[in-house]
Amino acid sequence: MTGQNFDACLDFVRTAEGGYSSDPKDPGNWLQDEKGRKETLIGSRYGVSALMLASWMAPRTVTPDDMRNLDLDTFDAIARSRFWNPLACSALPPGLDLMVFDYGWNCGVHASASLLQRMLGVTMDGAIGPYTLAALAQADVADILPQIDPDNLTILHTRLGLPPSSGIGQEVKRALARQQGMEMLLVLVFSGMQEREYRLRAGFRRWGRGWLARTKRRTETALALVSAAANRQENPYQA
Numbered sequence: 001m002t003g004q005n006f007d008a009c010l011d012f013v014r015t016a017e018g019g020y021s022s023d024p025k026d027p028g029n030w031l032q033d034e035k036g037r038k039e040t041l042i043g044s045r046y047g048v049s050a051l052m053l054a055s056w057m058a059p060r061t062v063t064p065d066d067m068r069n070l071d072l073d074t075f076d077a078i079a080r081s082r083f084w085n086p087l088a089c090s091a092l093p094p095g096l097d098l099m100v101f102d103y104g105w106n107c108g109v110h111a112s113a114s115l116l117q118r119m120l121g122v123t124m125d126g127a128i129g130p131y132t133l134a135a136l137a138q139a140d141v142a143d144i145l146p147q148i149d150p151d152n153l154t155i156l157h158t159r160l161g162l163p164p165s166s167g168i169g170q171e172v173k174r175a176l177a178r179q180q181g182m183e184m185l186l187v188l189v190f191s192g193m194q195e196r197e198y199r200l201r202a203g204f205r206r207w208g209r210g211w212l213a214r215t216k217r218r219t220e221t222a223l224a225l226v227s228a229a230a231n232r233q234e235n236p237y238q239a
Contacts, residue, residue, distance in 0.1 A: 005089075005094055005097050005098065005225055006080070006084060006089070006090070008098070008221075008225065009084070009089070009097060009098045009101045009102065010075075010076060010079055010084075012098060012102060012217075012218070012221055013046070013047060013079065013101070013102055013105050014046045014047075014072075014075065016047070016102070016214055016217065016218075017044075017046050017047030017105075018046075018047075019045060019046070020043055020044070020045045020067065020068050020070075021043055021044050021045070022041060022043040022064070024041060026044070028044055028049035028050065028051070029041060029042060029043050029044050029049070029050055030042065030050055031050045031051065031054055031062070032051075041064065042054070042062055042063070042064050042066075042067050043064055043067045043068065044067065045067050045068065045070040045075075046070065046075050047105060047106075048067070048070060048075060048078060050062065050067065052078065052082070053066065053067055053070065053078075056074070056078055056082075079105070082109075083101060083104050083105050083109060084101055086104075086109050086113075086127075086128075087100050087101060087104050087109055087112060087113060087128055088128040088129070088132075088133065089101045091128075091133050092136070093136075093182075093183045093186065093226075093229075094183060094225045094226055094228070094229035095183050095184070095186070095187040095222035095223060095225045095226035095229070096183065096186045096187055096190065096222070097225075098218060098221060098222045098225060099186075099187055099190045099191065099194070099218060099219070099222050100112050100113075100116055100128075100190075102214075102218050103115070103194050103218070106211070106214070107197070107201075109126070110126035110127075111126075111197070113125075113126045113127055113128045113132075114126045115190070115193055115194065115197060116128065116132065116136075116190065117132055117135075118193070119144065119147060119186075119189060119190055119193060120132065120135040120136055120139060121135070121143065122135045139182070139186070141173050141176055141177070141182065141185065142173070144182075144185055144186065144189055145168045145172065145173065145176075145185060145189075146168060147189045147192075147193070148168065148185070148188055148189045148192060149192035149195075149196075151192070152188040152189065152191055152192045152219075153168065153188075155188060156172070156181075156184070156185065156188050157172070159181075159184060159223075160172065160175040160176065160179060160181065161175070162175055180230065183226045183229070183230075184223060184226050187219060187222045187223055187226060188219070188223075191215060191218070191219040191222075194215050194218075195212060195215050198211040198212060198215065
């Protein structure tokens with residue numbers, strides 16, 4: 001388990017979200033009054049919503065200039081305290097940390113934690129604590145592998161050097177064991193679960209293409225983090 005990927009994960013979120021946006025059609029750019037009506041167009045930056053920044057800056061009133069001028073240190077602090085730490089990302093394997101963190105940033109901490117718990121077969125209370133982490137540490141390929149979707153199974157076969165017809169039988173399980181592939185498997189299974197969840201969301205018709213593209217980039221980056229961690233383990237003295 002590692003917490004050293006925070007900077008890489010944060011860079012992914014910042015790049016995926018982009019800079020300042022004042023799109024009036026995005027509800028995340030608005031502050032609302034006590035009756036839930038759109039009141040002030042604040043905008044967003046790096047994916048920090050108007051409500052999130054208002055909560056962070058309370059009791060001072062947030063303005064559009066505050067959002068436009070949001071600095072990286074504040075972004076870092078919000079991400080760490082509101083997402084990375086609540087999702088226990090420092091205790092997650094490399095690659096899975098990004099998958100949980102970025103999905104949480106995009107869809108909410110509770111949604112990301114609950115999805116991870118569903119994959120692990122534990123109570124979906126939306127809070128990653130000792131029980132969930134213990135289940136993750138004890139996760140077995142035989143329980144995780146059947147949850148993989150066909151597209152990600154193809155990716156798994158390719159990365160294991162197996163033919164597409166390999167299925168999810170003993171050949172795949174032996175290859176995963178030889179290559180210490182549990183982290184890769186967790187990323188690919190969780191990726192498919194996230195895609196299915198996105199397709200069920202109310203805004204999928206409008207935002208779905210972007211959500212799925214982000215999931216693909218998230219998965220590719222997470223797999224690169226898995227590979228980098230494996231390389232560090234094999235070559236601990238490599239600069």
